[in-house]
Amino acid sequence: MVGFVQRNKALRMSRRSKDLRGLIDRYYLVCRRMEHQEGSPEGLNRLIHATYDLMGLFSFSTAGDPEVRAWTIRKGATALKAAGEIHSDIERGFIRAEVVNCDDLLAAGSIATARDKGQVRLEGKEYIVHDGDVILFRHSG
Numbered sequence: 001m002v003g004f005v006q007r008n009k010a011l012r013m014s015r016r017s018k019d020l021r022g023l024i025d026r027y028y029l030v031c032r033r034m035e036h037q038e039g040s041p042e043g044l045n046r047l048i049h050a051t052y053d054l055m056g057l058f059s060f061s062t063a064g065d066p067e068v069r070a071w072t073i074r075k076g077a078t079a080l081k082a083a084g085e086i087h088s089d090i091e092r093g094f095i096r097a098e099v100v101n102c103d104d105l106l107a108a109g110s111i112a113t114a115r116d117k118g119q120v121r122l123e124g125k126e127y128i129v130h131d132g133d134v135i136l137f138r139h140s141g
Contacts, residue, residue: 058131061102062086063111073129080125083137093141097123102132111136 052058052072059070060082071085079099084091100111100120108114129135 060129060131060133060135062136063105063134064136077129078125079123079127079129079135079137082129082135083125083139086137089141090137090139093139094125095138095140097125097127098136098138099123099127099129100134101130102134105134 056075057072058075059072061068061070071082073082073085077085079097080091080094083094083097098111098120099122100108100114104117104119105111105114108117108119111120114120
């Protein structure tokens with residue numbers, strides 16, 4: 001019975017952690033969008049960044065046809081670890097990561113334009129992901 005209770009408690013804590021990370025991801029995206037709009041609520045933005053710093057977390061984004069998504073990971077995480085946060089198959093089949101800074105991408109208007117300007121870099125699995133990176137993972141599988 002004790003094992004069941006401990007396992008159940010661990011499962012609930014894991015769910016809460018995932019829920020918290022999802023909530024933080026959504027707030028982060030809202031703040032990133034608001035930074036580029038007139039009259040953004042600076043107080044909320046500072047609070048979210050301070051909370052991320054306190055927890056040792058930051059976000060990177062992925063951008064594709066169906067959606068743009070923020071992913072929360074620990075500071076100092078490699079591109080390989082970031083790929084695994086999205087899906088274990090991407091981590092296993094990791095080849096390279098195409099990386100562009102979020103601000104550079106927004107200024108360029110598209111990935112293609114950022115590539116033309118030389119702002120998209122190809123990075124390996126040991127690349128340390130930075131806050132605000134937008135990453136397209138190349139993988140086999």
